[in-house]
Amino acid sequence: MDLASRLSGRSVLVTGASSGLGAHFATIAARSGARVAVAARRHDLLEGLLAELSEAGAAEAMAVELDVTSEESIEACCDTVFQAFGDLNVLVNNAGIATEGWAIDQSATDFDNVMGVNVRGVWLTAVAVARRWRDAKAAGTVINIASILGDRVATGVAPYAVSKAGVIQMTKALALEWARNGIRVNAIAPGYFATDINADFFDSDAGQGMMKRIPMRRIGNLEELDGVFLLLATDASSFMTGGVIPVDGGHLVSSL
Numbered sequence: 001m002d003l004a005s006r007l008s009g010r011s012v013l014v015t016g017a018s019s020g021l022g023a024h025f026a027t028i029a030a031r032s033g034a035r036v037a038v039a040a041r042r043h044d045l046l047e048g049l050l051a052e053l054s055e056a057g058a059a060e061a062m063a064v065e066l067d068v069t070s071e072e073s074i075e076a077c078c079d080t081v082f083q084a085f086g087d088l089n090v091l092v093n094n095a096g097i098a099t100e101g102w103a104i105d106q107s108a109t110d111f112d113n114v115m116g117v118n119v120r121g122v123w124l125t126a127v128a129v130a131r132r133w134r135d136a137k138a139a140g141t142v143i144n145i146a147s148i149l150g151d152r153v154a155t156g157v158a159p160y161a162v163s164k165a166g167v168i169q170m171t172k173a174l175a176l177e178w179a180r181n182g183i184r185v186n187a188i189a190p191g192y193f194a195t196d197i198n199a200d201f202f203d204s205d206a207g208q209g210m211m212k213r214i215p216m217r218r219i220g221n222l223e224e225l226d227g228v229f230l231l232l233a234t235d236a237s238s239f240m241t242g243g244v245i246p247v248d249g250g251h252l253v254s255s256l
């Protein structure tokens with residue numbers, strides 16, 4: 001059985017699905033025939049994505065407004081999705097933001113904003129979903145979207161790097177606690193992919209210089225995330241939990 005067909009009829013919630021990687025993960029799930037809920041703050045973009053998801057083959061597609069900095073919004077989103085689908089099999093914890101600038105110039109608010117979305121938001125969403133799985137005695141799979149910057153570092157992105165290190169450690173800690181409940185927690189650590197989060201960077205001198213330091217000498221294409229996503233979203237990874245998989249053209253093994 002191929003990986004995509006293992007997701008057919010399963011239900012998937014993707015946070016931060018209004019653009020970039022999140023919209024792409026939703027599309028992979030749709031192509032596999034899953035029921036897909038896309039969540040983010042920009043509801044108009046989510047509504048626009050619904051037709052594409054249906055066309056791609058989603059068994060069902062729904063858009064839910066979500067702000068992961070608000071516990072109330074996360075609870076409301078989970079209630080809506082569990083009620084509409086009757087269950088949920090996969091949570092893709094993808095919503096994230098970045099700040100740029102030297103650490104010494106970052107304000108407390110800059111730092112709090114990144115932690116609020118990338119760490120607290122990922123934590124609260126995982127816990128809200130896992131509580132529902134535990135109460136229903138249901139199994140489930142969480143895929144956290146970390147970054148290679150949760151492992152290696154770069155200048156100008158310190159709070160982001162700290163937050164993604166938090167996501168990696170959170171993935172391991174939650175995997176350890178939830179394995180007994182049949183809940184698996186793994187992470188994808190992407191290298192560089194062109195999206196709104198880094199739109200101007202790759203055109204800059206710094207961006208061009210960075211590209212030369214990637215062993216494969218290029219940034220990734222979104223399609224190059226499909227395999228790892230389907231592996232972690234399906235029971236093809238049934239004995240994997242607490243894992244962090246880089247998809248980065250070899251960036252993490254380079255010391256440059």
Ligand SMILES: NC(=O)c1ccc[n+]([C@@H]2O[C@H](COP(=O)([O-])OP(=O)(O)OC[C@H]3O[C@@H](n4cnc5c(N)ncnc54)[C@H](OP(=O)(O)O)[C@@H]3O)[C@@H](O)[C@H]2O)c1
Pocket residue numbers: 015016017018019020021022039040041042043066067068069094095096097117145146147148189190191192193194195196197198
């Ligand atoms: N692109 C890369 O090279 C790369 C590399 C490594 C890791 N990542 C990670 O991949 C994830 C997606 O990033 P991306 O590159 O696709 O960037 P993006 O296009 O800017 O997408 C970020 C998504 O997060 C959502 N979001 C932001 N704040 C939110 C909030 N408070 N509540 C709910 N949703 C929120 C945004 O939706 P709304 O604004 O509509 O809410 C948007 O859909 C992030 O976690 C990022 O750190 C990206």
